[in-house]
Amino acid sequence: MKIDMQRVTNQMRFYISEIKSLQDENKDLKNTIKLDSERYRGIITELEVELNKFKDYEKCTESSKNN
16 A cells, blocks of 8 residues: 555645644634623623612612601
8 A cells, every 4th residue: 555645744734734723713712702701790790780779779769668
């Protein structure tokens, strides 16, 4: 069986290039997910603050109605 080393070498280079490309894409996706996660965490925190304000307002209005 004859092996064409030039062809094997080219295929290996292609696969290595594909792997590097996928690694870069994976890194980009991880960074995007991290940024989105931080953004959503910030939104959730803001919503929790607003909800607490609303709950405090409700408590104040209920106590003023009872007095």
